[in-house]
Amino acid sequence: MTAPHRTGGVNVARPLVYLGVAAAIGLGSLLLPSTGAAPTPPAPAATAPTNAPGPACSEVKESLRPEGPLPPPGALPAGSTMAKIAARGRLIAGVDQGKYLVGYRNPITGQLEGSDIDIVRRIATAIFGDPNRVQFVVLDIADRQGSLDRGQVDLVVNSFSVTCDRQRTVEFSTAYMAATARVLVPVNSGVREVEDLAGKRVCTSAGSTTERMLRALPARLDVYTLPGIPDCMVDLQHGKAASVSSDDVLLAGLAAQDPQTHVVGRSLLLSDYAVGMRRDTPDLVRFVNGVLEEARADGSLAASDQRWLGRLNPVPRPAPARYRD
Amino acid sequence: MSTSVATRPPLRRAVGRVVGSGLLGAGTTPGRLLRVEAVLVLAALVLGVLGVLGGMSRVSAVHDARTRVAALTTGAADLYQSLADADAMATTGYVSGGLEPATSRARYDDDIERAGRLLTNAAGLLPAGDPAIAAVSTVGEQLPVYTGLVENARALNRLGLPLGQAYLASASKLMQTRILPAVEEVRTAESATLAVTYARAAALPFAVLAVGLAVFVALVDLALRERRRTNRVLNVGLTVAGLAVLACVAWWAVAAITADARIGGARAHTVAGAALDDARIAVLQARSNESLVLVARNSGGGSSDAAFSAHLDDVVNDSGLLTDAERADPQLADRVAALRGAATAWSAAHRDVRRLDDGGQYPQAVASVVGHGPDTSGGAFDALDTALDRTIGEERNAFAVDVEAAEGALVALPWISAALALLAAGAVVIGIGRRVGEYR
Numbered sequence: 031m032t033a034p035h036r037t038g039g040v041n042v043a044r045p046l047v048y049l050g051v052a053a054a055i056g057l058g059s060l061l062l063p064s065t066g067a068a069p070t071p072p073a074p075a076a077t078a079p080t081n082a083p084g085p086a087c088s089e090v091k092e093s094l095r096p097e098g099p100l101p102p103p104g105a106l107p108a109g110s111t112m113a114k115i116a117a118r119g120r121l122i123a124g125v126d127q128g129k130y131l132v133g134y135r136n137p138i139t140g141q142l143e144g145s146d147i148d149i150v151r152r153i154a155t156a157i158f159g160d161p162n163r164v165q166f167v168v169l170d171i172a173d174r175q176g177s178l179d180r181g182q183v184d185l186v187v188n189s190f191s192v193t194c195d196r197q198r199t200v201e202f203s204t205a206y207m208a209a210t211a212r213v214l215v216p217v218n219s220g221v222r223e224v225e226d227l228a229g230k231r232v233c234t235s236a237g238s239t240t241e242r243m244l245r246a247l248p249a250r251l252d253v254y255t256l257p258g259i260p261d262c263m264v265d266l267q268h269g270k271a272a273s274v275s276s277d278d279v280l281l282a283g284l285a286a287q288d289p290q291t292h293v294v295g296r297s298l299l300l301s302d303y304a305v306g307m308r309r310d311t312p313d314l315v316r317f318v319n320g321v322l323e324e325a326r327a328d329g330s331l332a333a334s335d336q337r338w339l340g341r342l343n344p345v346p347r348p349a350p351a352r353y354r355d
Numbered sequence: 356m357s358t359s360v361a362t363r364p365p366l367r368r369a370v371g372r373v374v375g376s377g378l379l380g381a382g383t384t385p386g387r388l389l390r391v392e393a394v395l396v397l398a399a400l401v402l403g404v405l406g407v408l409g410g411m412s413r414v415s416a417v418h419d420a421r422t423r424v425a426a427l428t429t430g431a432a433d434l435y436q437s438l439a440d441a442d443a444m445a446t447t448g449y450v451s452g453g454l455e456p457a458t459s460r461a462r463y464d465d466d467i468e469r470a471g472r473l474l475t476n477a478a479g480l481l482p483a484g485d486p487a488i489a490a491v492s493t494v495g496e497q498l499p500v501y502t503g504l505v506e507n508a509r510a511l512n513r514l515g516l517p518l519g520q521a522y523l524a525s526a527s528k529l530m531q532t533r534i535l536p537a538v539e540e541v542r543t544a545e546s547a548t549l550a551v552t553y554a555r556a557a558a559l560p561f562a563v564l565a566v567g568l569a570v571f572v573a574l575v576d577l578a579l580r581e582r583r584r585t586n587r588v589l590n591v592g593l594t595v596a597g598l599a600v601l602a603c604v605a606w607w608a609v610a611a612i613t614a615d616a617r618i619g620g621a622r623a624h625t626v627a628g629a630a631l632d633d634a635r636i637a638v639l640q641a642r643s644n645e646s647l648v649l650v651a652r653n654s655g656g657g658s659s660d661a662a663f664s665a666h667l668d669d670v671v672n673d674s675g676l677l678t679d680a681e682r683a684d685p686q687l688a689d690r691v692a693a694l695r696g697a698a699t700a701w702s703a704a705h706r707d708v709r710r711l712d713d714g715g716q717y718p719q720a721v722a723s724v725v726g727h728g729p730d731t732s733g734g735a736f737d738a739l740d741t742a743l744d745r746t747i748g749e750e751r752n753a754f755a756v757d758v759e760a761a762e763g764a765l766v767a768l769p770w771i772s773a774a775l776a777l778l779a780a781g782a783v784v785i786g787i788g789r790r791v792g793e794y795r
Binding site: 040041042044045046048049051052053055056057058059127128129130134135136137138165258260261263264284287288 | 387388513519561563566568573584
């Protein structure tokens, strides 16, 4: 018998060794992890505004008395806040653009209109002799105080109701309008009073006085907030809210835009709207109070209210101005 | 027998003991030749199968990258751009005052139509089980809700009722917080898929090269030993088989190197294109902010003008998106310099707008923003947007050229592998068969 692996003979082992090595390399390469790093999406930054309620305070302060008759435009006291505004060339006012009849942007003209806007133009007229020398800054309800604190605006005319809490950082003028919180519901809802809404979703604007009042009601409503009252109206029309609660003048503006809704129930919270200013500009507060005195005296304030809110019967009137001097 | 065993190295002795002593080693020379033939034919067929499978995997990866994944990635970027633009049009159309200008209405309609088309395309390109399906569904479900809210806003606007603005804000919020993030999710998922696909197409073909070289070495070894054993010229069959295997290995090596270079280029264009897509989105957001700050739509005290600067800074600063694009594709240097110039020009025009507005010249500020002339902010934005659009188009074309070239380099691999492996196997059968025949 010949030796099977004689040198120079035919040997099956030789190709098998080569192939074995190749198989080992081939298999090894399959086990290598394939690279392909997936990019990670950036995490969205979220900011949540906080409304920390201070300790309760009870008494609302009265405003500051005007200093004699109003100076004419161009003769403002040197060094006063009004003179600085005049030098700047325009009044910067914080307003809303979504409150129909009170402070809203007319979609047809693109202009801001309403009873609040009339107040701003009246003040601009007193400083410049021109109602159009105004830069409007549209504010979220929750940002009215903040805009004053930051010095972003000279004054806020934005259905800003006078409260003791707000007076810690804001100096208010005398009241130019009275309002009372009620509820807006669909006409066919059968709701007559706020108690009928127990357990139902009721929407109001974040940072408003209405929110605190609603949460304190014994009727236990399911209260939630959105940045503005018109946002609540969108939810009501989509059936996501059973009711919108706010001041009657604002709800009247909503009902005027949707005949399938109406304002019902008793008066839940009385409030006075006033012009908000910084506490370090008392001269401006006295000046604005002078402007309001004049507007009450010449009937233009009542005429403006009648023009915008005439559908409210009677048109709400605030108590006569009182001063702490 | 014992003497020959003692002269062999230990490894071969061990292999010989296992495979040689029982089945393979025994028998006559023609018997052993037939067994060698079987091993080599099998090895050639294994090489063929590896070549066909490996080639098909690479070709399908590149084809997938070219036709599907890249289309999804750029489609998602275009979808984002269309939707963000639609939202900007809906918003500015309203705040410009008066009834919506016909041009912004037409551009909104175009944007929505284009978005619908891109969405249908994306849905058609997604295979079952793709991670982006949920996000594409979200966009498909929410887009009709969005357009419904916008149409409601328009109807109210025409009645002069400001509630339309609340509908518009609600639509814009839906777009910004749900729809656009979902589109971004699709883009991220498909970018990741594209990176994996590139890795699959450009992986080194270890298995094919190793097996091919081993078969080649085994064939050479056998041919040389046969020549020495029989004192004849080289066996023609084994020579042909060896050349066929060598050709297969060489083809693979050249194809893999060519494809790797092209895929590297395609990857660079993808990264640069993504950075430019992001830049276009940031520019669009800056544009929206410029309009919004003018109509004093100040929300929550955040200054929109700061957002303008932040968005534009993301694009142009030293570690910004344009730098990213240039780093990924150095050939963009000229384009990026031009884009930086356009961004700087817009920034200057925007500062003029702010100066006009802060100086109480509101109508002049609005005129500059909505204008299209060379000195207006609107014109400067148009120039930047157009330049970005052109550069993105060029990057996508360059990507297509590279990835097509990669596919071209790879596309013949399965067929070549199969043909050459079968040729090698056939040549081995003929070559060894002739030798075996001599023993009859």
